[in-house]
Amino acid sequence: MTPEQHYREYVAGNLERLRRTAFLLCGDWHTADDLTSTVLVKLLRHWRRAARFDNLDAYVRRMLMRAWLDERRRPWRRETATAALPEVVAVPDGDPVRRVAVLSLLAALPPRRRAVLVLRYFCDLSVEETAEALGCSEGTVKSQAARALESLRAHVSEGDALWT
Numbered sequence: 001m002t003p004e005q006h007y008r009e010y011v012a013g014n015l016e017r018l019r020r021t022a023f024l025l026c027g028d029w030h031t032a033d034d035l036t037s038t039v040l041v042k043l044l045r046h047w048r049r050a051a052r053f054d055n056l057d058a059y060v061r062r063m064l065m066r067a068w069l070d071e072r073r074r075p076w077r078r079e080t081a082t083a084a085l086p087e088v089v090a091v092p093d094g095d096p097v098r099r100v101a102v103l104s105l106l107a108a109l110p111p112r113r114r115a116v117l118v119l120r121y122f123c124d125l126s127v128e129e130t131a132e133a134l135g136c137s138e139g140t141v142k143s144q145a146a147r148a149l150e151s152l153r154a155h156v157s158e159g160d161a162l163w164t
Helices: 003-026 029-045 056-073 096-107 111-122 127-134 138-155
Strands: none
Touching: 003 029, 003 056, 003 111, 029 056, 056 111, 056 127, 096 111, 111 127, 111 138, 127 138
């Protein structure tokens, strides 16, 4: 199998997972598609080296995290208020109202805390793997996760039937 075929096979098997992870990070499908495309182009450029890594998925996740954090720093990506309704995501399983509520709570978090929650609880990474992906210490991952969860809990009222 040629390197190009191997790359295509990897992308075909992981594209939707990468898109969903990018969406959870940024909260917008269009930006998620842009991030995914950016990462896949960079991956293709360095495929011969990257294909030799023991944990290629971790390498690509780290590329995605860095691309998202870089994108957040760009001045034209600042979030602005708008009169239009937010994008509604059609999801075949689960409660769509709860899903939208969770996404809005995630969107309210600072980027680093959101990244920690997505990596820890959506990508199911360990503290060590999350720290490696974000380029920080394990203590930072633990404290950011604790603060993010505390912030989420503060926004959810205990009497709300949506969360019971």
